[in-house]
Amino acid sequence: MENVFEIRDLSSWFGDHQILKSLRMDIAKNSVTSVMGPSGCGKSTFIRCLNRMHDMTPGFRISGTILLDGTNIYSEKIDPVYLRRRVGMVFQQPNPFPRMSVFENVAVGLKLNGRKLSRADISEKVERSLVMAALWNEVKDHLRQPGASLSGGQQQRLCIARALAVEPEVLLMDEPCSALDPMSTAKIEDLIEDLSEKYTIAVVTHNMQQAARISDQVAFFLMGELIEMDKSGKIFTNPSDKRTEEYITGRFG
Amino acid sequence: MKKHYSEQLAGLRELVLRMGGLVEQMTRRVIQALVERNVNLLAEVRSMETQVNQLHIEIDEACIELIALRQPAAVDLRFIAAAMKINTDMERIGDQAINIVERAEVLLTVPPLKPLIDIPRMADISQEMLKDSLDAFVNGDDELAYRTILRDDEVDQLKDQVFRELLTYMMADPTTIPRAMELILVSRHLERIGDHATNICEDVIFMVKGKDVRHQGPLA
Numbered sequence: 001m002e003n004v005f006e007i008r009d010l011s012s013w014f015g016d017h018q019i020l021k022s023l024r025m026d027i028a029k030n031s032v033t034s035v036m037g038p039s040g041c042g043k044s045t046f047i048r049c050l051n052r053m054h055d056m057t058p059g060f061r062i063s064g065t066i067l068l069d070g071t072n073i074y075s076e077k078i079d080p081v082y083l084r085r086r087v088g089m090v091f092q093q094p095n096p097f098p099r100m101s102v103f104e105n106v107a108v109g110l111k112l113n114g115r116k117l118s119r120a121d122i123s124e125k126v127e128r129s130l131v132m133a134a135l136w137n138e139v140k141d142h143l144r145q146p147g148a149s150l151s152g153g154q155q156q157r158l159c160i161a162r163a164l165a166v167e168p169e170v171l172l173m174d175e176p177c178s179a180l181d182p183m184s185t186a187k188i189e190d191l192i193e194d195l196s197e198k199y200t201i202a203v204v205t206h207n208m209q210q211a212a213r214i215s216d217q218v219a220f221f222l223m224g225e226l227i228e229m230d231k232s233g234k235i236f237t238n239p240s241d242k243r244t245e246e247y248i249t250g251r252f253g
Numbered sequence: 254m255k256k257h258y259s260e261q262l263a264g265l266r267e268l269v270l271r272m273g274g275l276v277e278q279m280t281r282r283v284i285q286a287l288v289e290r291n292v293n294l295l296a297e298v299r300s301m302e303t304q305v306n307q308l309h310i311e312i313d314e315a316c317i318e319l320i321a322l323r324q325p326a327a328v329d330l331r332f333i334a335a336a337m338k339i340n341t342d343m344e345r346i347g348d349q350a351i352n353i354v355e356r357a358e359v360l361l362t363v364p365p366l367k368p369l370i371d372i373p374r375m376a377d378i379s380q381e382m383l384k385d386s387l388d389a390f391v392n393g394d395d396e397l398a399y400r401t402i403l404r405d406d407e408v409d410q411l412k413d414q415v416f417r418e419l420l421t422y423m424m425a426d427p428t429t430i431p432r433a434m435e436l437i438l439v440s441r442h443l444e445r446i447g448d449h450a451t452n453i454c455e456d457v458i459f460m461v462k463g464k465d466v467r468h469q470g471p472l473a
Contacts, residue, residue: 236321
């Protein structure tokens with residue numbers, strides 16, 4: 001299978017404190033990869049490295065390489081804004097722009113990326129993004145309402161639609177369901193499975209049942225190290241490493 | 254890209270059905286071979302067993318993976334548990350068909366002891382039971398499962414009848430003993446197939462109703 005990301009010998013530090021330790025991972029195209037592990041294992045730090053979200057963090061340092069389609073994303077030639085258009089992100093707390101309407105929340109990414117689009121083009125892209133985010137039917141008659149008027153689950157799908165509008169190749173999700181109720185969670189999980197037909201998705205989760213449900217492959221992190229990465233069927237039926245087994249059976253820590 | 258849960262469940266149902274179809278055909282063919290005294294059909298039955306064994310493993314793997322990855326609950330959990338148990342019963346039915354193949358390989362080298370009447374009837378009923386039990390599984394039809402369980406008595410009675418009849422042959426003429434014993438074993442294997450179909454029906458009732466009807470004597 002074709003790899004979108006190839007991560008080699010990736011280490012990172014906040015000041016003197018080393019967070020990630022010599023990670024080597026491949027993330028396959030059009031698949032869902034989950035990163036799971038206990039709090040503080042470095043999973044969020046890791047996923048944020050994939051679109052350079054730490055660039056502005058004082059004291060943050062990185063070594064090793066992250067290749068996106070063969071190009072090192074930390075090379076000087078890469079514009080982080082361009083990178084983040086290709087590698088979109090959805091966060092734990094739904095964060096629609098509170099004063100913007102549902103429509104504007106999705107359209108804003110298109111405008112901020114400086115592309116000159118006609119109004120009709122924007123409308124079409126907004127609709128398509130909302131359809132892909134499985135939100136269109138619920139909001140099509142309320143496009144002018146503020147984004148913040150939607151339910152938490154709808155807001156999260158709105159944020160996914162906003163990320164999709166700029167047509168990224170990869171979608172990073174950092175605990176995308178942990179602020180949502182079970183029904184909204186189920187909708188997002190279904191959506192993740194649907195989106196993996198066209199997108200490469202990397203999800204951080206501390207909910208291992210969720211990792212099991214949605215992922216093609218799962219990576220288990222512990223204290224900044226990648227302990228094991230394999231097909232989800234393998235990880236959850238017969239993991240290779242004893243520490244993975246202890247974690248997923250709840251015998252850990 | 255991963256398949257949706259509902260597609261994975263449908264895929265499991267499909268596998269169970271395919272295996273059911275195969276073991277059904279195995280039992281039909283082996284009895285046909287006996288009745289028509291056609292040795293060629295026996296090889297066909299043996300080759301089907303290879304596929305059945307393959308599916309036996311595949312179905313268990315699919316069930317384990319669904320349990321591990323999907324945390325099934327309620328009717329989905331009962332469906333997967335039923336599929337695992339039905340899988341074992343179907344594999345055993347395949348084994349019984351092979352046992353009959355082995356009896357047939359002996360019987361077809363010697364002249365027939367008598368025209369076969371009750372054994373094909375037993376085979377018909379146990380095949381119908383098997384078919385109905387799988388239909389009940391696919392359609393979630395607990396009524397059909399109940400009715401099918403009741404038919405097991407017919408198979409048991411026919412087995413006793415075959416035994417009594419062959420006993421008279423053996424007492425009258427001890428040279429018939431080897432052939433009669435083979436036929437008694439055939440009827441025993443068919444009776445076991447009926448038992449496995451009964452087990453499948455019990456699993457279907459558990460799947461549909463969440464009610465365990467095993468080991469409770471004759472059904473009301």
